[in-house]
Amino acid sequence: MSIVSTDKNISDDQRRQGLYDGQIYVYSPTPATMALCQFARDMCEEAFAPYHPEEAQYHLSVEQYVEILKDLKPNFIHHPKCKELIRQILDEKRCDLERTYFDVPRLRTSTSDQYLTSGLAYAFKPHRDTWYSTPQCQLNWWLPVYEIQHENCMAFHTHYWDNPLKNSSNEFNYQDWNTNGRKAAHNQGKKDNRRQSEALEPVKLEPEIRLLPEPGGMFVFSAAHLHSSVPNISGKTRFSIDFRTVHLDELDANSGAPNLDSACMGTTIGDYLRSSDFSHLPEPMLNAYENLDLSGSVPNLINV
Numbered sequence: 270m271s272i273v274s275t276d277k278n279i280s281d282d283q284r285r286q287g288l289y290d291g292q293i294y295v296y297s298p299t300p301a302t303m304a305l306c307q308f309a310r311d312m313c314e315e316a317f318a319p320y321h322p323e324e325a326q327y328h329l330s331v332e333q334y335v336e337i338l339k340d341l342k343p344n345f346i347h348h349p350k351c352k353e354l355i356r357q358i359l360d361e362k363r364c365d366l367e368r369t370y371f372d373v374p375r376l377r378t379s380t381s382d383q384y385l386t387s388g389l390a391y392a393f394k395p396h397r398d399t400w401y402s403t404p405q406c407q408l409n410w411w412l413p414v415y416e417i418q419h420e421n422c423m424a425f426h427t428h429y430w431d432n433p434l435k436n437s438s439n440e441f442n443y444q445d446w447n448t449n450g451r452k453a454a455h456n457q458g459k460k461d462n463r464r465q466s467e468a469l470e471p472v473k474l475e476p477e478i479r480l481l482p483e484p485g486g487m488f489v490f491s492a493a494h495l496h497s498s499v500p501n502i503s504g505k506t507r508f509s510i511d512f513r514t515v516h517l518d519e520l521d522a523n524s525g526a527p528n529l530d531s532a533c534m535g536t537t538i539g540d541y542l543r544s545s546d547f548s549h550l551p552e553p554m555l556n557a558y559e560n561l562d563l564s565g566s567v568p569n570l571i572n573v
């Protein structure tokens with residue numbers, strides 16, 4: 270069963286429990302989400318001027334487009350205003366700012382009709398974020414920057430909430446990826462050769478959920494949900510923002526959503542910042558997660 274709630278008035282503790290059970294929560298625009306959305310629009314519109322960001326792919330060569338993204342994305346990700354706005358969003362959502370950590374927001378682009386599907390506009394195939402060294406308690410928050418349609422959004426493949434999927438996560442190590450893979454992103458043209466965790470058997474895409482919040486609207490889901498970028502045939506580039514959170518209670522207990530099939534090494538927890546003061550997690554916790562070996566703890570793990 271897949272449960273999607275809209276503007277549910279519950280505590281963060283209750284919401285996290287629901288998220289670890291596979292539920293998804295959708296929210297209407299608020300002052301802080303609207304501000305983040307507007308900030309992204311301003312940066313994108315300046316970067317792609319004189320073209321509108323949703324249409325720019327029809328006026329620029331792939332090389333010109335990649336050059337723009339190469340600056341736009343890191344400028345957005347690391348802008349101090351983004352951190353402030355995320356703190357405001359989490360405060361609006363009744364998160365405990367002392368115990369909730371987040372990482373910097375990503376700005377995603379999904380171009381239409383396979384104009385650009387690699388490198389800086391990598392089209393995400395069905396995956397769980399937990400195949401990429403996240404803790405099982407990671408939660409993902411997702412916002413469209415402009416209006417989206419069912420032909421350029423993201424999709425959840427809910428069959429796999431409680432079914433394992435054969436995958437290559439045992440070859441992925443976040444620390445290695447940071448050293449080698451991410452830096453290569455802007456060098457990728459039409460073909461993406463970077464090592465990614467991926468499904469190693471045909472994926473049963475249905476049943477599928479596609480959520481279409483209005484710009485400034487948002488949804489949150491467990492990083493263990495299998496999800497993908499839908500093939501964009503809308504005629505418009507989709508721009509979206511996502512960021513991740515973890516709560517100290519679950520990090521301490523190494524709990525969260527069930528792990529059905531992830532066996533990656535390394536950890537992303539060094540990226541998270543405390544919402545209250547943007548400080549990092551304590552070093553001993555980072556070391557403990559970095560040395561965690563999931564391969565022996567997953568009963569259904571299908572080796573490759």
Ligand SMILES: [Fe+2]
Nearest residue numbers: 393397398496
């Ligand atoms: Fe993802």
